[in-house]
Amino acid sequence: MPPLDPQQTAARTWFESLRDRVCAEFEAIEREAGSDAAFEYTAWDRTDPSGAPGGGGVRGVMKGRVFEKVGVNVSTVGGTFEGDFARSIHGADEDPRFFATGISLVAHMANPHVPAVHMNTRFLATTKRWFGGGADLNPxxxxxxxxxxxxxxxxxxxxxxxxxxxxxxxxxxxxxxxIPHRQVHRGVGGIFYDHLENDFDADFAFTRAVGEAFLAAYPPIVRRRMDMPFTDADRARQLAWRGRYAEFNLVYDRGTLFGLKTGGNIDAILMSLPPLATWE
Incomplete structure (x- = not known):
């Protein structure tokens, strides 16, 4: 992968720093619950279809008392899109070369009263440059x-x-x-944006603000709900809802498809799937 330019470096540095702060906060919540759970980090490298080095990333996973399974991934990859997939990516139909860096987070919680959550922000460069991402709550x-x-x-x-x-x-x-085949939303929503390419500095500032908003919004909700008592019926409801979540991520999620089509790390791509789910 070619050396990064200043914009690419700035974006990668921010996503990595956000990862570190999110993981520290989640580990602090586990400490408050009397758990010594901590993130385990696995680095991975990608080879571009051309055979050249294609970047890589770090997959972080924690399984604890509060967070039944949470994954926080940061990746920085580049290379060439293959075949027809290039035509589906903004700006890649003219030149299939690309660069992408971002953070992706999914948390599945032990207590059914604590909502699962997803957050992802990213910066991509083809013949165009843009930010995308968002966050959504899944209780x-x-x-x-x-x-x-x-x-x-x-x-x-x-x-x-x-x-x-x-x-x-x-x-x-x-x-x-x-989820079209279920005729339900995956959760209670949030925000989602893509192809934000007005001005790098302004769009980057907004993307940073989304990360800060996630850190401000989600941990207080976790702390509010994590000690609530729950029943077997509550747990059954949670596992069935996780099944819907898995269906969306495997059938419709663009991030999953992007990772698979660009030769990403399979464990990192599928870390969004819950540790347990049911289909009745």
Whole structure:
């Protein structure tokens, strides 16, 4: 993979620093619950189809008392898209060479009252350069207060950059995280954006704000719910809901497809899948 330019380096550095802060916060929550669980990190390298080095990443996974399974991945890859896939990527139909760096996080929780969560932000470069990503909450047992708080923090982050971002990106999330064959949303939503290419500095600042908003919004919800008692029926509801989550990620999720089509690390790509799920 060619040396990174200043924009690519800045984006990669931010995603790695966000990873470190998120993992530290999640480990702190485990300490508060009396657990010594910690992230285990596995580095991986990618070879481009051309045979050249194609970058790589680090997969972090923790299994604890609060976080039944949480994965936080950071990857920085580059090379050439193969065949027809290039035509599906913004700007790659003219030249199949690409660069991508980003963070991807999915947490599946031990207590059914604590919502699962997804967060991903990324920077891609083809013949165009853009940011994308978002965050969404996936509670087996929804609480209106949690939903309102999560959306409120994301809205504040959006409004600080553009008053039109939140309604646009919330609607995008509602549309994207829809499971057509089940006719249900994957969760209670959040924001989703892609192809943000107005101005690098402004778009990068917004993408950083999304990461900060996630750190501000999600840990308080975890701490509020993690010690609530739950029943076998609550657990059964959680496992069935996880089945829906798995269906979406395997059938519809663009990030899963991107990772598989670009020769990413299989364990990192599929870390989004829950440790246990049921289909009744």
């Amino acid at each position: 087996p047992i929804p609480y209106d207060a949690d939903t309102a708080e999560f959306h409120g923090v994301l809205k504040a982050a959006c409004d600080a950059h553009d008053g039109g971002y939140y309604p646009r990106f919330k609607a995008w999330a509602d549309d994207y995280f829809w």
